[in-house]
Amino acid sequence: MKTVSIVGVGLIGGSFALALRKAGFKGRILGVSSKPATEAALARGAIDEALPLFKAAAASDFIYLAQPIEKILQTIEVIDSYAQPGALITDAGSTKRAIVDRASHISRARFIGGHPMAGKELRGVEEADADLFRGRPYVLTGRDAELESWIGHIGARLVVLSAEEHDRLVAVTSHLPQLISTALASVIGSEPDAAQVAGPAALDLTRLALSPYEIWRDIFATNAEPIDAALASFIAKLEELRATLRSPQMERAFDQASAAAKALRR
Amino acid sequence: MKTVSIVGVGLIGGSFALALRKAGFKGRILGVSSKPATEAALARGAIDEALPLFKAAAASDFIYLAQPIEKILQTIEVIDSYAQPGALITDAGSTKRAIVDRASHISRARFIGGHPMAGKELRGVEEADADLFRGRPYVLTGRDAELESWIGHIGARLVVLSAEEHDRLVAVTSHLPQLISTALASVIGSEPDAAQVAGPAALDLTRLALSPYEIWRDIFATNAEPIDAALASFIAKLEELRATLRSPQMERAFDQASAAAKALRR
Numbered sequence: 291m292k293t294v295s296i297v298g299v300g301l302i303g304g305s306f307a308l309a310l311r312k313a314g315f316k317g318r319i320l321g322v323s324s325k326p327a328t329e330a331a332l333a334r335g336a337i338d339e340a341l342p343l344f345k346a347a348a349a350s351d352f353i354y355l356a357q358p359i360e361k362i363l364q365t366i367e368v369i370d371s372y373a374q375p376g377a378l379i380t381d382a383g384s385t386k387r388a389i390v391d392r393a394s395h396i397s398r399a400r401f402i403g404g405h406p407m408a409g410k411e412l413r414g415v416e417e418a419d420a421d422l423f424r425g426r427p428y429v430l431t432g433r434d435a436e437l438e439s440w441i442g443h444i445g446a447r448l449v450v451l452s453a454e455e456h457d458r459l460v461a462v463t464s465h466l467p468q469l470i471s472t473a474l475a476s477v478i479g480s481e482p483d484a485a486q487v488a489g490p491a492a493l494d495l496t497r498l499a500l501s502p503y504e505i506w507r508d509i510f511a512t513n514a515e516p517i518d519a520a521l522a523s524f525i526a527k528l529e530e531l532r533a534t535l536r537s538p539q540m541e542r543a544f545d546q547a548s549a550a551a552k553a554l555r556r
Numbered sequence: 557m558k559t560v561s562i563v564g565v566g567l568i569g570g571s572f573a574l575a576l577r578k579a580g581f582k583g584r585i586l587g588v589s590s591k592p593a594t595e596a597a598l599a600r601g602a603i604d605e606a607l608p609l610f611k612a613a614a615a616s617d618f619i620y621l622a623q624p625i626e627k628i629l630q631t632i633e634v635i636d637s638y639a640q641p642g643a644l645i646t647d648a649g650s651t652k653r654a655i656v657d658r659a660s661h662i663s664r665a666r667f668i669g670g671h672p673m674a675g676k677e678l679r680g681v682e683e684a685d686a687d688l689f690r691g692r693p694y695v696l697t698g699r700d701a702e703l704e705s706w707i708g709h710i711g712a713r714l715v716v717l718s719a720e721e722h723d724r725l726v727a728v729t730s731h732l733p734q735l736i737s738t739a740l741a742s743v744i745g746s747e748p749d750a751a752q753v754a755g756p757a758a759l760d761l762t763r764l765a766l767s768p769y770e771i772w773r774d775i776f777a778t779n780a781e782p783i784d785a786a787l788a789s790f791i792a793k794l795e796e797l798r799a800t801l802r803s804p805q806m807e808r809a810f811d812q813a814s815a816a817a818k819a820l821r822r
Contacts, residue, residue: 407755427753449752459753462744467757470736472813473793477786478728479816486715487693487725488820489673491733491764498757499817503810510801520743521798525791527739532787535776544769547738550745551765554754 291315291436295346295353297322297365299331301410302382303356304418306444307336312420313443320346331415347372352437353399355381359389359508366392366401373399378434380404384460384505386453388512390431403431403453405460406446421445429456461516465509466524469517471498557581557702561616563588563609563631565597567676568648569622570684572710573602578686579709586612597681613638618703619665621647625655625774632658632667639665644700646670650726650771652719654778656697669697669719671726672712687711695722727782731775732790735783737764 294310296303299321307319321328321337328340347353347369355362355369362383369379377399383389386403393401408426410417424445430437431453441448451459475496478484484492510517534540560576562569565587573585587594587603594606613619613635621628621635628649635645643665649655652669659667674692676683690711696703697719707714717725741762744750750758776783800806 407753409755426755429753451749451753455749456753459747459750462747463750463754463758466743467740467761469794469797470740470761471817472810473790473797474733474736475813475817475820476793476809477732477789478820479812480789481725481728483717483721484725484729485820485822487673487695487717487722488729489675489692492729492820494760494763495733495736496813496817496820497760499810499813501810501814503807506810507807510806514801517801518798521794523743523746524739525794527742528735528787528791531735531739532784535780535783540776541769541773543742544738544765544767544772546745547741547762547765548767551737551741551762554741554744554751554758554762556751 291352291440292317293320293350293352294318295320295322295341295343295350296331296337297343297346297353297355298357298361299323299327299337299415300356301413301415301417301422302406302408303354304331304334304336304415305408305420305422306354306356306382306406307331308334308418308420309423309444310440311335313440313445315440318349320350322346327415331418334415334418336415336418343368344372347377348374350374351377353377353379355379355383357383358505359383359385359512362389363392366396370396370398376400378402378437380430380437382406384464384509385512386429386431386456390453400434402434402437403429403456405429405456408446431456457513458516458519461513461520462523465513465517466520468498468501468506469521470524471496475499557618557706558583559586559616559618560584561586561588561607561609561612561619562597562603563612563619563621564623564627565589565593565603565681566622567679567681567683567688568672568674569620570597570600570602570681571674571686571688572620572622572648572672573597574600574684574686575689575710576706577601579706579711581706584615586616588612593681597684600681600684602681602684609634610638613643614640616640617643619643619645621645621649623649624771625649625651625778628655629658632662636662636664642666644668644703646696646703648672650730650775651778652695652697652722656719666700668700668703669695669722671695671722674712697722723779724782724785727779727786728789731779731783732786734764734767734772735787736790737762741765 694712
């Protein structure tokens with residue numbers, strides 16, 4: 291890896307650039323983004339130079355797509371014609387199947403889907419952090435020794451999954467929690483006096499409902515089937531609890547759920 | 557209020573006793589509990605003397621029932637025959653209708669249901685804290701000037717609600733979140749690889765699933781109908797989101813839920 295293009299220098303793209311630098315990357319880092327974003331990224335020291343996509347891609351042996359999902363899909367349409375033969379392209383989109391499918395035409399360059407399971411509530415390169423990926427899972431949908439070694443250098447924990455498996459798992463662990471929180475906030479909001487008695491449980495479970503829709507639109511558009519399946523499993527489990535609310539079976543359900551919650555924390 | 561009996565000197569009963577002292581209560585505080593619990597409460601300085609229920613009740617003009625719900629229901633069966641005429645009895649149970657109904661026979665003494673919306677993950681008088689109720693809602697199902705003034709002195713925020721209204725609201729703000737968390741942990745637990753990609757969303761929403769069933773058994777036994785109704789509303793809202801996952805309506809649903817989540821935080 292000699293020259294890197296970061297396409298979309300926001301929180302994730304900017305953090306990846308800073309993380310590479312901190313991990314000892316000595317090559318050039320080119321930034322492709324809107325003028326305000328590349329100016330902020332230059333000011334932040336995240337990129338060495340701002341270039342349009344075709345110039346940056348032609349100059350890079352590694353291209354990192356850190357745009358919103360819909361933009362990644364658009365970039366993938368054109369990137370192969372700009373890229374160097376054999377260049378490695380990866381992305382940081384929150385869903386993988388739609389992106390990996392769209393990238394199947396890439397033939398001059400190579401494409402491996404990626405998803406760093408890291409983020410912040412605030413966005414933009416101003417919030418970028420060289421340690422954003424430290425200790426967090428970093429999913430790849432394929433193998434590449436050099437990319438894997440950089441993922442290790444930036445402190446992330448490599449997880450290799452097929453695009454389908456990734457999408458099915460994040461539907462359950464990320465997209466389902468968001469919809470649950472949104473639905474719960476909505477139900478609580480329909481009780482005018484609920485705020486008077488709301489405690490930490492209600493606050494904890496409605497925090498995700500504060501997320502802006504803008505980042506979720508693309509996720510729902512590109513992962514609808516796994517999300518639908520996750521919702522179906524969750525509603526079925528809730529109906530099961532509802533039917534056994536006063537039966538001794540509830541104790542077993544609590545014990546199993548508690549064991550699962552503990553396993554998630556190991 | 558001259559002499560107070562605390563029946564059940566665990567986290568809540570012990571904290572109420574310490575909070576009264578800190579707020580300037582100068583009378584005697586009697587503790588009714590198991591021998592280990594009263595010994596710990598004496599050691600903690602939460603009570604002045606341990607007595608059996610009939611002696612403590614006969615000596616008190618204020619009786620505070622801070623036992624588990626089923627025990628409160630049992631104590632209410634016998635307390636009226638022990639209590640001083642006109643003594644005020646209140647409780648700290650997490651559901652109110654079953655308790656207030658059971659207390660309807662109290663005629664020598666007076667009964668007002670109560671629910672301090674405060675707690676901790678750890679239990680026992682060792683964890684008691686004079687500031688446990690500070691800034692938290694404290695629900696009463698009736699009015700009494702002296703009790704209300706002590707609730708103010710210990711820093712809690714008085715909320716007067718009927719037992720039915722209380723139970724309906726906590727079903728939505730507390731019991732529903734618990735069941736959601738239990739169901740989600742269970743669904744995530746059924747995916748062996750989910751832990752590999754689980755992020756803060758999954759961890760936040762499964763924290764309540766770590767709660768022991770023991771405190772929930774009585775809540776489900778005494779609040780099944782409002783919980784069933786809350787589950788029905790929540791499942792209906794989730795089905796509505798599921799049906800509109802890829803439609804522009806989702807943006808409105810997110811905006812409404814976000815506004816409700818913000819209102820809860822004001």
